[in-house]
Amino acid sequence: MSNRWLLLALCLLPLACQRAADPPAAPAAPEAVTLGDQSRAPLRSGPGRGAPVDPDDPIKGTYWPPAKLDGGVATISCSQDYANNGDGEPLESLEFFSLVDALRVCQPEGVVRLRYRGKTGAGFTALVQRVAAMADRMEIPTRILDLDSPGGHVEEAIRAGDAIAESHWTIWIRDDSVCHSACVLVLAAGDMRSITGKVGIHRLMRDRSSATSRAELSAELRAINGQVRDYLERNGVATAVADQMMTVANRDLRILSADELKEYGLTGPNAAQDDLDRIRLGRKCGEDFVRRRDAFRRDFDKQCMETGKSFQSMAECGLALRPRYGFPDARCAQDSPMSEYDRYPGRLKTDDAVPAQAAAGARAERG
Secondary structure, eight states, X not given: OOHHHHHHHHHSOOOOOOOOOOOOOOOOOOOXXXXXXXXXXXXXXXXTSSOOOOTTOXXXXXXXXXXXXXXXXXXXXXXXXXXXXXXXXXXOOOSHHHHHHHHGGGTTTTEEEEEEEEOBSXXXXXXXXXXHHHHHHTTOOEEEEEEEBOOEEHHHHHHHHHHHXXXXXXXXXXXXXXXXXXXXXXXXXXXXXXXXXXXXXXXXXXXXXXXXXXXXXXXXXXXXXXXXXXXXXXXXXXXXXXXXXXXXXXXXXXXXXXXXXHHHTOSEEOHHHXXXXXXXXXXHHOHHHHHHHHHHHHHHHHHHOOTTOOHHHHHHHHHHHGGGGTOSOSSOGGGSTTTHHHHOGGGGGGOTTOOHXXXXXXXXXOO
16 A cells, blocks of 8 residues: 555545546536726636535545636645744645645644635635645644735635634734735634734725616625625624725725724634634533633733743743643543643644744634
């Protein structure tokens, strides 16, 4: 048995034999799209350019349909320390075994950082879906989307965001990066958002619009605006973001301040995910566990998240704080704060040089 197939057997649950490829579907008309960036050149869209988020999605099996990353560049790293270790190796293909090869080196420490620079299109949606699916198979719990994007297709940003919301991503916007227009919808979906770069919004523009009046243009945008508002609401973000988008001309850009990012719910922990976690933990571990976890998080913020502290010193502070609140919990050890350091004890040794970007997102790592 080759090493590749041995690795496959180890990282996958038992699966049926690979199914035969489905017969090709009849050609379909190109899907109408809404542009959420300042370029007027639309990304290609249509059948076979990315898989929808669906319970029967074929990437849950061993056969993955063709997909291409055509709107940007992706790299894979197993380190949070981009300052010293860079952004990892280029991801040349979205095929099954290419993802196996790219992520298997990340298994020992349980961390994968996906750096993406480019537009939000069908290729980007396929990218985040497939990296998350492989991380699930390989039991890599910490996923970081290190994003630099001017925007792109609004519909694809929503599809990608829905996939991200179900697969536990932390999202970084580094100081050398931007997240503009449709990218803001992707940012909304992260479990934790850490931002030191620029986040900007402007009016959406319908691709291949037939509008000849303001009324006609408004009618075209009304449906997509409703989708955007519903999407923001289910991700715990203020729908005022959608209203603000409509007031800035597509050729312009409004950069959101740190106060606005916090007010709109676009930075730090995702409120919707936090509520969902509390409900889930209450059912599984009991209300006393949730109260102790909340108290730990408040004290962690006060005592361990001081400006200028290294990531390692914050982690050491949190680990020393845990016993005061009865963690790790005997009943729910894996759900206890900072349990990743129990599962991956070598991680603390690699945290010392991690830059401030990772430190700002430390709460995503402490439960």
